[in-house]
Amino acid sequence: MTVLCNQRRLETGTDMKLIGHRSSNRGGRRGAILAAGAVLAASALALTGCTPTSSGSSNNSSSDSGGDKTITVWHYFSDPNQVKVMTDYKDLFEKNNDGVTVENVYVPYDQLNSKLISAVGAKTGPDVVVFNGADASTLALGGALAPMDDQWNSFADKGQFPDSVVHKLDGKTYAVQGYVNLLGLWYNADILDEIGVTPPKTMDELNAALKKAVDAGHGGITLSGLPQSQGEWQAYPWLSSTGFSYDNPDAGKLEQAFDMIKSWTDSGALTRQAVTWDQTVPFQTFAAGDVAFAENGNWQIGTAKSTAKFNYGVVPLPVGSEGKVYLGGEGEGIGAFSKNPDLAWKYLEETYYSPEGQLIALNDVGSLPARTDAASDTSISSDPLLAAFATTIAENGASYPADAVPPASVADQQLAVGQVWSAVIGGQTAPADAATKLVTQLQPLLEKK
Template sequence: MSIQSAGTRRNTPLSMRRLTAAASLAVIGSLALAACGSSGDAAAGSADKITVWHYFSDANQVKVMDDYADMFEKTHDGVTVENVFVPYDQMNSKLISAAGAKTGPDVVVFNGADAGTLALGGALAPMDTQWDAYADKDQFPESVVHSLDGVTYAVQGYVNLLGLWYNADILAEIGVEPPTTIDELESDMAAAKDAGYSGITLSGLPQSQGEWQAFPWLSTEGFTYEAPDAAALEAGLARARGWVEDGYLTQEAVTWDQTVPFQKFAAGGVAFAQNGNWQMGTAASDAKFKYGVVPLPLGDDGQVYLGGEAEGIGSFAKNPDLAWEYLEGTYFSADGQIVAVNNVGSLPSRADAGQDPAVTDNELLKPFAETIVRFGANYPSSVIPAAAVADVQLTMGQTWSAVLGGQKSPADAATSAVATIDGLLKK
């Protein structure tokens, strides 16, 4: 457990039962040693400019992009980096559409789980030549290198995952400790509601962000993609719908991406937030109360995706060599990964960066490191064919959202979703 007082600005760093052990151990081993824009359709630029497409709206995540631009421009005289905001739910379609028109960005920062989808859609250029020649590639575990049919298309500069943030002031007022089981969580939310507070914030969007946030609660009831079971899925959906019916979770969550729920939590008046390590910067700058993080209170079967953004080169980049130099000097460099740590709170993917004091001295990162060991799960599941990832995530996100919003019963939603997923897994 870790608690941080509001108003104290810390150097808090950016946004599988397997992420392979190497990725986990690079961070967890170092922690153990310490503790025990513009928008839209812009295409790539001229010889002295590169464009970087991203979907960040949180101020701290945008600052990382701005800091990277500054880093690169200072070492490349006369070069301009243009960061281009593309909404999360439009990123893949815009990238694939741009590739179809033989245009697009120089650099792409995207949901790592979508690497296969984008590669199959022709939106990413192969990076084998650059990656194989990269002197520091041994600092990265294979699990953050995204390949399809033996071809490397992108690499993650960091790892992100979910935990349970809590308002320590509210918990002290209602006389409870941070929960370690779901029963304790629900009891705490009931007490918070009785005291006039909201119980929890999370995302219920009907797309991949919803699936990302739903999976821990579904998996703890025994649902997996290896053997999709409608009864297990129904149990997970029914529990979450109960939170809405009991008044712990607002039904407005179906309209929230992962940024909005944390903004609601940081504003005060909410006991818990299911959100990620990348929110540390927002917590430090916005929360006016004591807060902390614990692992999500899941059962033995619970799983938490290990994700984060991957970075690649657009398939029709006008400056692919300069794009690689940008990635090498920002996302993939040790110094660049610490920029992301300090601004946002992401876990570095480089082994050496994982041993930096910015990581090892950060109490808030320890619960996330513990989660990697206890609950870490591949994102996406390795049993989902690359061509089916987007459809599976969409199906589950829509299912989660429909139940939270009351459009479908847990039983009907689970039966329909499992039938669809079974067909997608056979692609």
């Protein structure tokens, strides 16, 4: 499936044109695919594990007694369009709740978990936490999230959410995802036309296209090589494309994947600077217009619309039948030591968990709603860019974190993979050595306790 942006939806004032679009009578089918896709994505996200000893401080709530009506929301968003979601939620909630103030607090991605867990020791922290959904077990085990079973079980719209977007540990609910995010292969259609290739459907086609792009003087692909969970998130599709799985880690299959990545950096298709890039910088680099491909997510649709001045599109990552793409997104929960847990829940109910709030995230950044009613909205069925992501959900979607990783090991597993991934991209570790080292590190982490 190949889709390209429509100039009418971009509103950039550039001379862009719709390429590859067919008759509009496919809209109903596409809407059905996307609605089903959101459910399929959600069904891959359940977490199980152990219960932290900390609990919510609901007795401290002052929101209904005329006390402090300020809530703090910690998040890690730096991309302008993702920040806009936070601002739009703030505006929505303050408009609907007189006298309430929402304070959005940015904490860098690689510092959020440690700051949250450090705050537990001082019995402080935010009212609302917006975090990498895969870290639900880490934060709950660290005592940073309050159980919210009472609120969730009494939520009138609970039935709109598949059970698997509800993050539970030892039977207690700690967070719910308002939307689903995943990776695709963005491409610069102008560069592909110049070098005479079509959007790749296989790894062989991708590798051939990268060579042609580099030979023509362009960058090949952008992605994140950070030595932490963002790196692991972006590494997994490529690692699994060769048959690697956390169920049975195989050093030989890992080496094949690392050999491919090394070939990209050796040829110049992938810059070694990627080891310093989070997921925002690679897409900004792609949107500048001189790179053929970007491994990045549906949340970049807003950035593409506002900044790209070339024809572009998205196809599923060409990772084959064995390749897997994580189905992720942010989890939202109540801080364990919130001063206003009731008001914090109301904020979540009226923003992340409401149809209006989920469509804000869709329209601002392209995140797929978790609610089944919001997922069937016509604004989704009419957007061709989202179809590639829906295809990936159905064909290559995988649990995030992987089911084979015990909840208590998630943080260490992501760090181990991210560090080795980064070392291969940076040229510090040879593929064979990297594969052996990583399997050795993973084996004790994957043992069921």
